[in-house]
Amino acid sequence: MLYKAVILIGGPQKGTRFRPLSLEFPKPLFPVAGFPIIHHHIEACSKVPDLLEILVIGFYQPSEALNRFLTSSQRESNINIRYLQEYTSLGTAGGLYHFRDQILSGQPDGFFVFNGDLCCKFPLAEMLEFHNQRTNGQHFTLLATEAPKSQSLNYGCLVKDPETHEVLHYVEKPQTFVSSIINCGLYLFTPEIFEHISTVFKENQAEIFNGDSFSSNRDTIRLEQDIFSPLAGTGKLFVYNCEDLMWSQIKSAGSAIYANRLYLGLYHDTHPERLAKNDENGPHIVGDVFIHATARVDATATLGPNVTIGAGVIIGPGVRVRESIILEGASLQDHCCILHSIVGWNSVVGAWSRVEGTPKGPNPNDKFAKMDSDNLFDDHGKLTPSITILGSNVSIPAEVIILNAIILPDKEIRGTFKNQILL
Numbered sequence: 001m002l003y004k005a006v007i008l009i010g011g012p013q014k015g016t017r018f019r020p021l022s023l024e025f026p027k028p029l030f031p032v033a034g035f036p037i038i039h040h041h042i043e044a045c046s047k048v049p050d051l052l053e054i055l056v057i058g059f060y061q062p063s064e065a066l067n068r069f070l071t072s073s074q075r076e077s078n079i080n081i082r083y084l085q086e087y088t089s090l091g092t093a094g095g096l097y098h099f100r101d102q103i104l105s106g107q108p109d110g111f112f113v114f115n116g117d118l119c120c121k122f123p124l125a126e127m128l129e130f131h132n133q134r135t136n137g138q139h140f141t142l143l144a145t146e147a148p149k150s151q152s153l154n155y156g157c158l159v160k161d162p163e164t165h166e167v168l169h170y171v172e173k174p175q176t177f178v179s180s181i182i183n184c185g186l187y188l189f190t191p192e193i194f195e196h197i198s199t200v201f202k203e204n205q206a207e208i209f210n211g212d213s214f215s216s217n218r219d220t221i222r223l224e225q226d227i228f229s230p231l232a233g234t235g236k237l238f239v240y241n242c243e244d245l246m247w248s249q250i251k252s253a254g255s256a257i258y259a260n261r262l263y264l265g266l267y268h269d270t271h272p273e274r275l276a277k278n279d280e281n282g283p284h285i286v287g288d289v290f291i292h293a294t295a296r297v298d299a300t301a302t303l304g305p306n307v308t309i310g311a312g313v314i315i316g317p318g319v320r321v322r323e324s325i326i327l328e329g330a331s332l333q334d335h336c337c338i339l340h341s342i343v344g345w346n347s348v349v350g351a352w353s354r355v356e357g358t359p360k361g362p363n364p365n366d367k368f369a370k371m372d373s374d375n376l377f378d379d380h381g382k383l384t385p386s387i388t389i390l391g392s393n394v395s396i397p398a399e400v401i402i403l404n405a406i407i408l409p410d411k412e413i414r415g416t417f418k419n420q421i422l423l
């Protein structure tokens with residue numbers, strides 16, 4: 001059986017907590033546990049036997065960074081990888097439909113579709129096995145997991161037949177509780193899915209000529225509302241439910257820090273060589289830490305748990321870093337302290353300064369709790385305390401405190417700042 005994979009990466013977005021970090025760099029390339037978010041998807045795909053190619057679909061302008069990433073991923077994984085750009089946001093099914101000829105070229109028997117903003121222990125082999133056990137032939141499988149009742153409302157929710165695992169009912173982000181089984185944003189489709197998308201496409205186009213709709217987004221088709229909801233209960237849609245799945249969305253900077261922790265934890269099984277170890281000449285390592293081979297870390301620094309140090313980073317004596325991501329080219333000067341923060345590309349933190357955010361994470365007492373995607377502002381218009389973010393080329397002087405702040409790129413900070421966005 002031949003398969004393909006499609007990764008939906010969306011496009012530039014405004015007003016998110018990721019903004020200072022995604023201004024110059026598409027979010028799917030943001031490094032988590034040392035590698036771009038979608039590198040983890042590609043790595044999972046490379047383990048699927050007979051994978052014909054990977055198509056990355058989005059509405060980002062092709063950029064040097066994206067091209068460089070795709071070329072190097074292709075070389076490393078030895079799989080053909082192409083970027084297909086939508087002319088506008090076509091929705092999670094619209095992009096698939098627009099590029100259906102490319103997806104079906106080479107005649108795959110099926111294809112995986114990934115939301116690009118997932119952090120997951122992608123159970124592709126298990127999904128394939130589950131999918132192929134259904135006798136139906138032309139059917140579709142989606143990956144699901146459990147969420148607490150209150151959090152389930154933030155996701156696609158589904159009700160399944162406990163015997164057959166057929167999806168009987170699907171509601172995208174319901175207003176009231178439907179089910180604690182949530183859509184994880186990873187699907188396995190057969191080519192027949194295009195017949196269902198085509199029906200919706202034609203209905204939408206017909207509306208233009210019936211004068212029913214002047215909406216500018218009539219080319220948009222959503223997998224969740226337009227395809228899954230009507231497919232539920234027709235015997236075509238099945239759910240592979242992985243209750244204990246290691247899974248999170250990456251929507252905010254807080255969730256990037258959480259995903260960093262999850263992927264570093266996974267490296268114990270998948271890539272133990274990527275985890276830093278304590279040795280006489282190196283820094284003190286606490287828990288899971290990734291240090292890029294080109295970073296220079298003083299032996300008196302203490303790093304961890306859950307820290308990623310990017311390429312070319314320089315870390316001075318006595319520095320302390322925990323629960324943070326330090327991006328390529330940054331410099332942390334003597335005895336500074338970085339907690340629950342993301343330090344942007346080529347930023348400098350001066351000696352004895354403290355950069356600190358507020359920890360974000362799912363409720364540890366609730367087995368199925370998910371990471372909430374934190375809003376930038378609370379109901380009173382105040383910045384909600386969360387991860388501190390320094391954009392690229394930010395300079396923090398010596399002996400100041402930066403607490404719960406978001407600092408846009410290229411800023412030279414002169415003093416202490418708390419609970420602010422510095423534009």
Ligand SMILES: Nc1nc2c(ncn2[C@@H]2O[C@H](COP(=O)(O)OP(=O)(O)O[C@H]3O[C@H](CO)[C@@H](O)[C@H](O)[C@@H]3O)[C@@H](O)[C@H]2O)c(=O)[nH]1
Nearest residue numbers: 008009010057058089090091095115116117155156183185
């Ligand atoms: N190519 C492309 N990608 C898109 C588009 N719109 C969204 N995407 C990508 O599709 C994924 C889903 O994005 P959203 O539309 O923001 O949905 P969501 O709020 O994340 O919810 C989805 O994911 C949840 C799990 O993470 C699901 O529970 C939910 O049902 C839904 O599928 C993201 O990776 C996003 O970049 C589009 O027009 N074009």
